[in-house]
Amino acid sequence: MMPKSLFDNTEIAFRLKSDSELERAYFLFKMISVEPFVRIGTAATKFALNLHLPVEGLIRSTVFDHFCGGVNEKDCMPVVDNLLNAGVFSVLDYSVEGKKEDAQFIKTAEKVNELTTFAKDKSAMPFSVFKPTGLGHIRIWKKVTNRETLSESEKKEWHDITERYEKVCKTASDCNISLLIDAEEYCMQEAADDLCERMMEKYNSEKAIVFNTLQCYRWDRLDYLKEQHAKAKEKGYKLGFKIVRGAYLEKENERAEEQNYPSPICESKAATDANFDAVMRYIFDNLDDISLFLGTHNEASSYLAMQIMEEKGISKDNSHMWFGQLYGMSDHLTFNIASEGYNVAKYIPFGPVKDVMPYLIRRAEENTSVAGQTNRELTLITKERKRRRL
Numbered sequence: 001m002m003p004k005s006l007f008d009n010t011e012i013a014f015r016l017k018s019d020s021e022l023e024r025a026y027f028l029f030k031m032i033s034v035e036p037f038v039r040i041g042t043a044a045t046k047f048a049l050n051l052h053l054p055v056e057g058l059i060r061s062t063v064f065d066h067f068c069g070g071v072n073e074k075d076c077m078p079v080v081d082n083l084l085n086a087g088v089f090s091v092l093d094y095s096v097e098g099k100k101e102d103a104q105f106i107k108t109a110e111k112v113n114e115l116t117t118f119a120k121d122k123s124a125m126p127f128s129v130f131k132p133t134g135l136g137h138i139r140i141w142k143k144v145t146n147r148e149t150l151s152e153s154e155k156k157e158w159h160d161i162t163e164r165y166e167k168v169c170k171t172a173s174d175c176n177i178s179l180l181i182d183a184e185e186y187c188m189q190e191a192a193d194d195l196c197e198r199m200m201e202k203y204n205s206e207k208a209i210v211f212n213t214l215q216c217y218r219w220d221r222l223d224y225l226k227e228q229h230a231k232a233k234e235k236g237y238k239l240g241f242k243i244v245r246g247a248y249l250e251k252e253n254e255r256a257e258e259q260n261y262p263s264p265i266c267e268s269k270a271a272t273d274a275n276f277d278a279v280m281r282y283i284f285d286n287l288d289d290i291s292l293f294l295g296t297h298n299e300a301s302s303y304l305a306m307q308i309m310e311e312k313g314i315s316k317d318n319s320h321m322w323f324g325q326l327y328g329m330s331d332h333l334t335f336n337i338a339s340e341g342y343n344v345a346k347y348i349p350f351g352p353v354k355d356v357m358p359y360l361i362r363r364a365e366e367n368t369s370v371a372g373q374t375n376r377e378l379t380l381i382t383k384e385r386k387r388r389r390l
């Protein structure tokens, strides 16, 4: 069995980082390890951007360039090529979030379609990705989830959303590129799940083209997965799932308390971890029917996945199983896992600096609230700086 120290090799982990990039990463993680700094920095950045103050340069040279591939897909191409040289695949993620206008939703759908078509001829990019709220206003997703009556204009909005959603799935199917659909907030997720189920039935008859996401901090996800599996078996199509722990923890718990409904979130981190591993095991037990994209920076879960694969005799490059991490985080997992011959992909967010801010703020907050991860990044970077005698 692979030693657990597999992930400790910092020479492999940071092989794509120049000395100056490594120094920038060190400086950045030092900053975001200080919780008040992130809180104040986030507020000040939002304020400055709203007033159109010239802070984009500062954001770019710090947090943006570390976590994003660039402002457009062209900027990302050198990153994609470098990753492929290290055996790592790319998922280009047009990370414009929180938009309210139709024109933006149309633009995002077009961008996803363009990227999928582009990926068709680029072996470095086996997946496309999008967020449901990138294609339509969250207000409508929520109303449909809550089964509220829609006004005539809202019916038209929902119709347009589903049309865009269906189009990106059809493009993926035509291009034979798998499409990862991110999971978002609980209050709108059911409408997204229902639509995704329909798309899987339509496009996954032979293999998993359309992938939904299971947020395992939700205690109901294993039952949901089993239910989806039963339906897919009955109707004869394949399932694809990205599994993650979930990125909206504080918001979900606060909203449940405010609105007085039982929290959809597991009662503790340990319960989320157990749920994540149970969902993962269920998929490994049914890997012929369900493809897995394991979106995590958790070392124990990544190691467990490798262990299960070995026990079950699943080949490292089995096309039904992918590891995935976010650009700028957990390179020690990405590059060490890739160097062992497993399928690994990095999400590479890109987009105009201002529009990518919600994504960047989530990453900064996650790295402060998930105490272990920032310290782990800092320890690894420090080890590599020493090795390079910086």
Ligand SMILES: Cc1cc2nc3c(=O)[nH]c(=O)nc-3n(C[C@H](O)[C@H](O)[C@H](O)COP(=O)(O)OP(=O)(O)OC[C@H]3O[C@@H](n4cnc5c(N)ncnc54)[C@H](O)[C@@H]3O)c2cc1C
Pocket (backbone or CB within 6 Å): 181, 182, 183, 184, 213, 215, 217, 244, 245, 246, 247, 248, 249, 265, 266, 267, 268, 269, 270, 272, 294, 295, 296, 297, 298, 324, 325, 326, 347, 366, 370, 373
């Ligand atoms: C490739 C990739 C794709 C992603 N896509 C999505 C997506 O579509 N949707 C989405 O929501 N997130 C997504 N994420 C983010 C993900 O959900 C996590 O926020 C992030 O990866 C941290 O979790 P972890 O598994 O890496 O590990 P860890 O650091 O071990 O776990 C941290 C997570 O545990 C959970 N947790 C922490 N404390 C508690 C507590 N007290 N009670 C219950 N649970 C707790 C939270 O989910 C927290 O984010 C993605 C991540 C990756 C790597």
